Amino acid sequence: MKHLLSTQDLSKDEAVTVLDTAAQMAATQSREIKKLPTLRGRTVVNLFFEDSTRTRISFETAAKRLSADVINFSAKGSSVSKGESLKDTALTLHAMGADAVVVRHWASGAPHQLAYSGWLGGGDDHVAVLNAGDGTHQHPTQALLDAFTMRRHLVGRVGGAPDDGVGSDLAGVKVAIVGDVLHSRVARSNVHLLRTLGADVELVAPPTLLPVGVETWPCTTSYDLDETLARRQPDAVMMLRVQRERMSGGAGAFFPSPLEYTRRYGLDARRLAMLPSHSIVMHPGPMNRGLEISAEAADSPGSVIVEQVANGVAVRMAALYLLLAGTSAEGSVQ
Amino acid sequence: MSSGVPSLTTVLGAEEIQRALTRIAHEVVERSKGAADVVLLGIPTRGVTLAHRLAERLAAIDPAFDPAVALGDLDVTMYRDDLRRNPTRAVGPTTLPPAGIDDKIVVLVDDVLYSGRTIRAALDAISDLGRPRAVRLACLVDRGHRELPIRPDFVGKNLPTSTEERVSVRLHEVDGQDAVVIAGRGADEGSAR
Numbered sequence: 001m002k003h004l005l006s007t008q009d010l011s012k013d014e015a016v017t018v019l020d021t022a023a024q025m026a027a028t029q030s031r032e033i034k035k036l037p038t039l040r041g042r043t044v045v046n047l048f049f050e051d052s053t054r055t056r057i058s059f060e061t062a063a064k065r066l067s068a069d070v071i072n073f074s075a076k077g078s079s080v081s082k083g084e085s086l087k088d089t090a091l092t093l094h095a096m097g098a099d100a101v102v103v104r105h106w107a108s109g110a111p112h113q114l115a116y117s118g119w120l121g122g123g124d125d126h127v128a129v130l131n132a133g134d135g136t137h138q139h140p141t142q143a144l145l146d147a148f149t150m151r152r153h154l155v156g157r158v159g160g161a162p163d164d165g166v167g168s169d170l171a172g173v174k175v176a177i178v179g180d181v182l183h184s185r186v187a188r189s190n191v192h193l194l195r196t197l198g199a200d201v202e203l204v205a206p207p208t209l210l211p212v213g214v215e216t217w218p219c220t221t222s223y224d225l226d227e228t229l230a231r232r233q234p235d236a237v238m239m240l241r242v243q244r245e246r247m248s249g250g251a252g253a254f255f256p257s258p259l260e261y262t263r264r265y266g267l268d269a270r271r272l273a274m275l276p277s278h279s280i281v282m283h284p285g286p287m288n289r290g291l292e293i294s295a296e297a298a299d300s301p302g303s304v305i306v307e308q309v310a311n312g313v314a315v316r317m318a319a320l321y322l323l324l325a326g327t328s329a330e331g332s333v334q
Numbered sequence: 335m336s337s338g339v340p341s342l343t344t345v346l347g348a349e350e351i352q353r354a355l356t357r358i359a360h361e362v363v364e365r366s367k368g369a370a371d372v373v374l375l376g377i378p379t380r381g382v383t384l385a386h387r388l389a390e391r392l393a394a395i396d397p398a399f400d401p402a403v404a405l406g407d408l409d410v411t412m413y414r415d416d417l418r419r420n421p422t423r424a425v426g427p428t429t430l431p432p433a434g435i436d437d438k439i440v441v442l443v444d445d446v447l448y449s450g451r452t453i454r455a456a457l458d459a460i461s462d463l464g465r466p467r468a469v470r471l472a473c474l475v476d477r478g479h480r481e482l483p484i485r486p487d488f489v490g491k492n493l494p495t496s497t498e499e500r501v502s503v504r505l506h507e508v509d510g511q512d513a514v515v516i517a518g519r520g521a522d523e524g525s526a527r
Contacts (some may be wrong), residue, residue: 017424024409024425033462038412066412166427321412326422 003129004319006138007193015196016169018318019148023324025321026314029065032264039068039324042099047089048132049075049105054309055132055142059102060314068324071098083325086110090119093127100324102129108135108185128323136183136246142284143189145315146238149195149308150175153280154235171198175229178204178217179240179292181255181266182211183247186284187240191219204228206265208254225265237275238282239267239293256293268294272302280304285331341518343420346491348512351474351505354490355384358472359391363489366439369399371467373438374406377456378426382407383507384474388443399443406430406443413455428459435464441488447473450484476516477501 001014010018012122044063048056056072063070073093075081080089093101099315101120103111111131114120120127133139137138147170154173155165181187181203194201201219205209214221222228229237242261247254255261263267267281281293281303289295298305346354363369363379369392376385389401409426417423442456460469472488477495491514495501500517504510 006498021425024427027428028412031463036412036462037458038417321425322422325417 001184001322002126003111003131004140005111005115005129005131007140007143007189007196008138010140010193010196011159012169012196012198012201014026015144015147015193016310018144018165018315018322019151020166021321022144022311022317024188024316025317026311027070029310029314034065035067037067038063038321039066040064041069043069043071043097044100044102044134044320044324045071045073045093045096046097047073047093047101047103047105049080049103049110050133050331052104052132052214054312055104055139058309058312059130059132059141059316062320065313066317066320068099068320071096087117090114090117093121098127100130100320102130102132103134104132105134108137110134111328130323133185135185136184136188139185139284140189140193141191141312141319142186143317144155144319145308145312146186146282146284147193149282149311150194150199150236150280150305153304154278165298169197170194170226172236173199173236174232175199175201175236175238176225176232176234177201177238177240178225178267179206180209180242180254181240182209183243184240186238188326190238191217193221202228202232206261206264207256214267226274226295229271233276234279235276236280237267238284239287239297241284241286242288242292262291266290266292266294267297269296272297272300275302276304282308285309336405343516343518344513345493345516346475347516348506351490351512354474355387356391358488359388359395362388362392362441362470362472363395365470365487369396369404372399373431373435373440375404375406375430375435375440375442375456375460376409377426377442377444377452379411380503380505380508381443383505384445384472385443386507388441388472390470392406392511403431404438408456408459408515410452410455413458413515415451415455426440428463430463434482435460435466437465437467440466440469442469442471444471444473445475445505446501447471447476447484447486447489448479448501449484450480453484454482473505476499 014038046059057062060070109127112135115129151165155168177187191201195218203221204225283305287293366372374385381395389405393398393401407429409428411423411425422512447475473486475488475493476486476489477493502515503511507510
């Protein structure tokens with residue numbers, strides 16, 4: 001593993017290794033001294049061309065907990081607003097001696113371009129690129145933290161496995177991903193990762209919010225949330241944020257009204273009651289309370305939304321460790 | 335990991351390992367004036383197994399020692415100084431006794447003591463986990479060639495070796511047999527860490 005660009009690149013063994021490493025990282029985060037010396041002297045650049053709160057803070061926390069130096073770069077207030085290109089920004093970062101670049105970009109494929117263009121050096125001297133969300137393409141660390149959270153709660157069932165399910169995959173876990181799949185890189189990342197780990201995924205969305213070509217994805221689809229909840233009895237329900245900022249025509253272009261969306265696809269108390277008692281409710285955040293998820297559902301005992309944030313730090317620590325700790329020449333996972 | 339190399343010499347057999355561990359257990363009790371405050375921390379992989387065996391013996395010698403609350407595993411991977419020289423290592427679990435290690439006498443348990451770098455990493459890890467009253471070091475084999483000012487308190491056997499040789503400890507729980515084996519010259523890398 002030289003870069004973390006897409007969950008499609010991860011084999012099952014690699015994914016389980018990331019989750020197991022994250023479990024050990026999570027264990028260190030309950031200590032009084034949370035900082036580890038592992039990545040001392042290495043530099044991680046957070047390169048954010050798009051707004052983000054939790055992902056940027058999460059990556060920053062993860063890198064700092066591993067003693068790496070962190071440089072934050074956001075497009076606002078930088079030379080990018082003066083028209084600097086991605087290439088020139090990358091060359092600058094390379095000249096400053098970055099060891100890893102965490103990139104979020106509005107354009108799908110920007111992290112791939114950074115990783116393979118040679119702008120950040122190549123061969124032995126390569127800089128690891130971590131995709132922190134690119135356009136509507138991928139957000140691999142979010143999918144990994146979702147899988148980690150599911151494994152913790154659902155593998156071994158009742159109360160979760162004693163050791164957080166270390167070593168196991170998600171075989172047989174039934175997941176429903178509900179909402180704005182069209183604009184969601186979280187959904188794309190999750191569908192591939194969860195399938196790799198052996199889970200069954202069903203996407204539930206209005207026809208206008210399912211992308212063209214979804215039938216080629218390794219999952220099933222449905223237009224009816226009530227029917228999916230009743231028939232499949234999912235172990236985990238992941239609500240997606242309705243991404244109004246990506247809906248150029250305003251919300252009205254994809255569904256008649258927010259109220260109708262909430263009635264047909266929102267997770268409320270009635271739908272919550274349809275779920276098996278062990279089911280967990282997930283949301284990648286930030287939530288539109290009252291639109292895709294009601295306050296009752298977001299604050300219910302089965303909700304793991306806050307825990308997802310905490311697990312995000314552990315998963316990102318694992319990703320940084322696996323990409324940066326080994327020899328720079330041949331960084332294999334094992 | 336150690337097969338196929340010519341001239342394997344077994345330097346300790348199963349019974350000698352048992353006797354060495356029993357002696358170390360008595361020395362630990364003697365040195366600490368009882369085993370009430372002793373916490374054993376095994377360093378993965380085989381140090382963990384050795385720590386479990388030592389714990390059984392300590393409990394037999396001094397009933398005040400309860401393995402359930404005085405035995406742990408200490409993974410030092412994230413504290414190593416050679417991470418960048420090797421392919422990425424898997425991080426193992428660290429488990430501490432429920433009461434922690436503050437004001438306890440921590441005895442680190444490892445299989446082979448060689449350069450001392452693993453113990454250096456373990457000392458750093460311990461200082462992040464608490465403040466023990468004392469830290470001591472028990473190892474089954476001391477093969478010399480220290481690269482740091484570190485010495486063991488309890489040694490199963492001193493084994494003068496050349497750096498060309500590879501010393502491996504095999505334990506029943508991990509390898510199916512109890513033995514300490516030296517593989518002769520021609521081996522490419524040291525297995526003893």
